[in-house]
Structures are given as C-alpha cells and as structure tokens.
Amino acid sequence: MSGFQLAHKVLMQTGFVNLTLGHVIMWFVGFFFIYLGIKKEYEPLLLIPIGFSIFAVNLPLAPLTGKGEILRIFYHYGLEWEVVPTLIFLGLGAMTDFGPLIANPITLLLGAAAQLGVYIAFFGALLLGFKIPEACSIGIIGGADGPTTIYLTVALAPQILGATAVSAYSYMSMVPLIQPPIIRLLTSKEERRIKMKMLRPVSKLERVLFPIVACLLGCLIVPPSAPLLFMFMLGNLFRECGVVKRLSDAAQNELMNIVTIFLGIAVGATMPASVFLRPQTLLIFFLGLIAFSASTAGGILFAKFMNLFLKEKINPLIGSAGVSAVPMAARVSQKMAMDEDPSNILIMHAMGPNVAGVIGTVLAAGMFIAMVK
Amino acid sequence: MWDEAVKIAIVGLSGVFAGLGALVVALKIFGAVASRLTKKEVK
Numbered sequence: 001m002s003g004f005q006l007a008h009k010v011l012m013q014t015g016f017v018n019l020t021l022g023h024v025i026m027w028f029v030g031f032f033f034i035y036l037g038i039k040k041e042y043e044p045l046l047l048i049p050i051g052f053s054i055f056a057v058n059l060p061l062a063p064l065t066g067k068g069e070i071l072r073i074f075y076h077y078g079l080e081w082e083v084v085p086t087l088i089f090l091g092l093g094a095m096t097d098f099g100p101l102i103a104n105p106i107t108l109l110l111g112a113a114a115q116l117g118v119y120i121a122f123f124g125a126l127l128l129g130f131k132i133p134e135a136c137s138i139g140i141i142g143g144a145d146g147p148t149t150i151y152l153t154v155a156l157a158p159q160i161l162g163a164t165a166v167s168a169y170s171y172m173s174m175v176p177l178i179q180p181p182i183i184r185l186l187t188s189k190e191e192r193r194i195k196m197k198m199l200r201p202v203s204k205l206e207r208v209l210f211p212i213v214a215c216l217l218g219c220l221i222v223p224p225s226a227p228l229l230f231m232f233m234l235g236n237l238f239r240e241c242g243v244v245k246r247l248s249d250a251a252q253n254e255l256m257n258i259v260t261i262f263l264g265i266a267v268g269a270t271m272p273a274s275v276f277l278r279p280q281t282l283l284i285f286f287l288g289l290i291a292f293s294a295s296t297a298g299g300i301l302f303a304k305f306m307n308l309f310l311k312e313k314i315n316p317l318i319g320s321a322g323v324s325a326v327p328m329a330a331r332v333s334q335k336m337a338m339d340e341d342p343s344n345i346l347i348m349h350a351m352g353p354n355v356a357g358v359i360g361t362v363l364a365a366g367m368f369i370a371m372v373k
Numbered sequence: 374m375w376d377e378a379v380k381i382a383i384v385g386l387s388g389v390f391a392g393l394g395a396l397v398v399a400l401k402i403f404g405a406v407a408s409r410l411t412k413k414e415v416k
Contacts, residue, residue, distance in 0.1 A: 105400030112386075112393040119382040126378055135378070203407050213399050221392045356393060363392040367385040
C-alpha cells in the first residue's frame with residue numbers, strides 16, 4: 001500500500017468525511033441545551049449532561065452507542081433495566097415532605113385532576129397519527145414528571161424516549177413561564193386572594209405511617225406503578241423514621257447526584273440525528289406543551305369545582321401545583337398569590353397537591369402499563 | 374382504535390382518582406386517630 005493510499009484510508013475513517021448536516025444540527029441542539037443549562041439555569045443538572053451527550057452521540061464513527069460501547073451501556077443498564085428512574089424516585093422520596101398533604105388530604109384530588117392533560121395529549125397524539133403506546137408516552141409528559149415519563153416511555157415506546165424526556169424536562173423548567181397566563185385566564189382576582197387557614201401540625205406517627213400506607217394502597221390498586229411508588233415511599237420512610245439519617249442523606253445527595261449524571265448521559269444517548277431529526281419530534285414537543293397546559297387547567301378547574309362543595313374554600317391557585325414539577329409549580333402558586341395579596345402565604349398549601357401530582361402521575365403511568373403493555 | 378383509546382382514558386383516569394381517593398380516606402382516618410391520641414395526651 002502506497003503512502004497516498006494509506007493516507008486516503010485514514011482520511012476516510014475520520015469523522016470529517018462522514019459528517020452529515022444532521023450531525024451538525026444535533027451539535028447545535030446539544031449546544032443549545034448546554035447554553036440553557038449554564039446561561040439560563042434551566043434544569044442545569046440535566047440539560048448539561050444531556051446536551052453534551054447529544055453532542056457526543058452525533059460524532060460520526062465514534063464508538064459510543066454500538067453494542068457494548070459506553071453510552072449504550074449507560075442506556076441499557078440505566079434506562080432499559082429501569083434502574084435510574086427508580087433510584088431517582090428513592091432520592092425524591094427522601095427529599096419530599098408529605099406533611100402538607102397529610103394535614104389537608106383533600107388536596108390529593110387536585111393531584112389527580114391535574115392528570116387531565118395526560119389524557120388530552122394522549123388523544124391529541126392519536127389524532128396526529130401516533131400509535132397507542134406512543135400516545136401514552138407523549139401524554140404522560142403532562143404529568144410534569146421526568147423520571148416517570150422516562151420509565152413509561154422505556155416500557156411502551158423506547159423509540160421516542162429522547163423526544164419525550166427532553167420535552168418533559170424542558171417544560172418542567174419552563175413552568176414559571178407556561179403556568180401564569182393559564183392561571184390568570186381561569187381565575188378571578190377574588191379567587192386568587194382567597195386565604196386558606198393554617199395547616200394543622202402533623203405527628204411523627206402519621207409521617208412514618210404515610211409512606212407505608214401510600215405504598216400499600218397505590219401498589220394494590222395499580223400494581224404496575226409499584227417500582228416507582230415503592231422506591232418513592234422507601235425514600236420517604238428513610239427521611240421520616242429518623243433513625244437512618246445516613247441513608248436518607250445518601251439518597252438525597254450522593255445517590256441522587258450520581259444517578260442524575262447517568263440519567264442525563266443515557267437520555268442524551270438516545271438522540272442521534274437519525275432518530276431525533278424527524279417531524280414527529282416537533283409534534284411531541286407541541287403535544288407536550290398541550291399536555292402541560294391542560295394539566296394546569298385541570299388542577300385549577302377542579303379546585304374551583306371543589307369550592308362549590310367545601311365550607312372552607314381553597315385557593316384555586318394551588319390546583320395548578322397539581323402538575324408535579326416539584327417545587328416549581330408550588331412556587332408559581334405562591335408568587336401569584338403574593339402578587340394579589342403580599343400577606344397571602346400559600347406555599348405550604350400548594351405543596352400538598354404538588355407532591356400529590358407526583359403520586360398521581362405514577363398511578364397514571366401504572367394504569368397505562370397495565371392496559372397497554 | 375378509538376374505542377380502545379376512550380376505554381384506556383376513562384379507566385386510566387378512574388384508576389388515578391381511585392388510588393388518590395383511597396389515600397384521602399386513609400389520611401382522613403389517620404387524622405381522626407391522631408387528633409384523638411393528641412387529645413388523650415392533653416388530658
């Protein structure tokens with residue numbers, strides 16, 4: 001082989017020669033996520049690893065996503081084996097205070113009503129030509145819960161994982177932009193000014209019993225939700241029992257940070273140009289927005305409906321917190337209440353439906369799996 | 374397909390309300406028991 005032939009052979013094996021326009025577009029997508037994470041601080045813990053991973057999987061000929069290669073391994077063991085979403089739920093459970101929910105259990109229903117967007121987007125996806133398993137995965141974006149979206153999509157429609165996961169996390173980070181106009185549209189000033197009475201104190205016994213009872217009831221009613229619900233409630237039991245502080249701390253910090261890295265890398269790895277650059281990706285983003293908006297509206301309208309029957313009225317602003325997005329959605333409720341009346345402290349009331357939304361989304365995902373898988 | 378989709382949506386949403394509704398009942402019972410226990414402690 002002459003020197004020229006050798007040089008030509010080496011040249012043909014470089015990424016430059018195999019580069020396509022799709023790769024370059026995906027680099028920009030990856031850079032955009034990194035930009036959003038660093039500059040705008042939109043979900044930086046996820047968007048930065050996802051963005052960089054997108055960049056990496058779109059490097060032509062790089063041995064990253066083939067069988068036995070590193071990003072494929074992250075995806076296979078992390079997501080296909082359902083390890084990462086469930087471990088994230090362990091951490092979330094350890095970080096969650098169910099006190100407001102235990103003190104005012106009726107707000108659990110707002111977490112159920114805020115799943116309305118899941119089903120509206122489900123029908124929207126069917127109308128746009130998606131199949132039922134894909135429509136379920138797209139619909140669950142409306143639950144505003146990233147790990148649940150990933151869990152369900154891996155189970156039902158892994159081919160759209162990248163688009164659904166990024167859509168869910170993008171909209172979660174944009175809750176402060178998406179929700180306020182919908183809230184203003186559906187509530188009057190008087191309603192936003194409603195003051196709710198202080199929540200009763202919750203005993204330690206109730207806090208310890210809650211994760212056990214919630215796990216039992218949830219898993220008995222919707223068994224497919226057990227992997228997520230069990231881990232969520234186990235994390236919460238670590239937190240509330242008071243005798244395993246080390247485990248609780250590890251679940252909230254070290255473990256959560258480690259699995260977040262794995263999650264970001266694995267999700268980004270599902271986004272090579274050939275998979276992501278399709279018209280259906282744009283449709284998924286569009287439907288995700290519909291799902292989010294409808295879920296917000298569902299929570300608010302149900303709160304107003306409940307007010308027809310309740311002696312002590314609830315502020316409909318807490319209904320919008322029924323979409324999970326913890327704690328951002330609750331903060332939006334708080335901010336909007338304070339905009340109307342600076343003395344109206346609503347945050348603890350909003351945290352009830354907010355964490356109920358997490359359980360509601362897990363149950364909705366479990367129902368989809370039970371009926372479709 | 375639409376028949377199946379409607380069933381999935383109705384059963385799905387009902388399941389979510391049933392799960393969370395059952396929790397509401399459980400928590401109401403919790404609350405009642407807890408308040409009784411607290412009253413006893415005060416006495």
